[in-house]
Amino acid sequence: MSHLGEKDRELLQAALKVMENAHVIWGFKVGAAVLAEDGKIYEGCNVETWISGLGTCAERCAIDHAVLHGNRKIKAVAVVIEDKNVEKSRPCGACLQYIKDFSDDGVRVIMAEARAGQVLSETVDVKTIEELLPYSYESKQRALDSFLRG
Ligand SMILES: [Zn+2]
Numbered sequence: 001m002s003h004l005g006e007k008d009r010e011l012l013q014a015a016l017k018v019m020e021n022a023h024v025i026w027g028f029k030v031g032a033a034v035l036a037e038d039g040k041i042y043e044g045c046n047v048e049t050w051i052s053g054l055g056t057c058a059e060r061c062a063i064d065h066a067v068l069h070g071n072r073k074i075k076a077v078a079v080v081i082e083d084k085n086v087e088k089s090r091p092c093g094a095c096l097q098y099i100k101d102f103s104d105d106g107v108r109v110i111m112a113e114a115r116a117g118q119v120l121s122e123t124v125d126v127k128t129i130e131e132l133l134p135y136s137y138e139s140k141q142r143a144l145d146s147f148l149r150g
Pocket residue numbers: 057058059060091092093094095096
């Protein structure tokens with residue numbers, strides 16, 4: 001994790017901490033933390049329900065948390081996944097689009113797995129949102145957003 005900055009480590013630790021609050025029925029625990037435009041960190045965890053599709057992912061929970069506090073942009077995202085998953089730690093497609101919608105270009109997504117309350121340093125991976133989602137849905141909404149912001 002030597003390539004991570006202080007704020008990146010702080011984000012990872014925040015995601016790790018809230019991962020324990022995940023409400024898991026059949027999947028695995030995920031914690032996320034976003035650095036928002038107000039300079040604060042907002043966390044989220046996944047919440048599963050018995051009805052497939054009603055639950056939410058940790059990443060969207062964290063972004064919603066930031067929006068709840070008046071933010072519309074995020075500067076970085078950390079995602080920590082319980083080391084029970086067979087796949088690499090990655091946001092799902094829906095979350096990648098959600099992250100993109102609240103990001104400027106080049107926002108970093110810091111991903112890691114965790115076991116026994118520790119981030120597994122060998123699993124830490126950092127990508128930009130464009131690397132993870134090169135063909136995002138941009139639409140005219142972004143142009144409208146830029147227009148409205150002046
Ligand atoms: Zn997701």
